[in-house]
Amino acid sequence: MSLTLPNRIGLGLCLALLAFQAIAIVYARFTPARYFCWAPYDTQDRYEVTIEREGLTLSESEATERYRFHSNAWQQHSIYNLLNAIEQYETSYGIEDGARITVTYSRNGHPQEVWSYPR
Known part of the structure; x- marks a missing residue:
């Protein structure tokens, strides 16, 4: 099954969003502020x-x-x-x-x- 142009664009945007999120999570693990870190931050x-x-x-x-x-x-x-x-x-x-x-x-x-x- 071949994807139409709008479907390819949508798939590309979804993949780009997921890639950005993955990069942000990895980056957040190595910075003290951790704005984009989805893992629980268990300090008070x-x-x-x-x-x-x-x-x-x-x-x-x-x-x-x-x-x-x-x-x-x-x-x-x-x-x-x-x-x-x-x-x-x-x-x-x-x-x-x-x-x-x-x-x-x-x-x-x-x-x-x-x-x-x-x-």
Whole structure:
């Protein structure tokens, strides 16, 4: 049975999509952020974000409004997703603010680590 042109195009698009997904999954296994990784990410990160701007520390509600996520919470994703989101905000929308950000986090109850921006 021969495929018609529309069927070949559809098959080609499906194969391209599957290939992209496979490449994204393999890539995600070797990067800390793991945005496209479909495998379960079984860590829990407890974090606290402190934002200092113009000598004042932003309140939790101001920080939530700034980044659109809670500044003192936990997540089941890689902590690098959070750190990437903060860095992207600070290098675009918040570039003129001169804010100093400190993220204190603990992965699976292990000792706390600290990440700062600017580095």
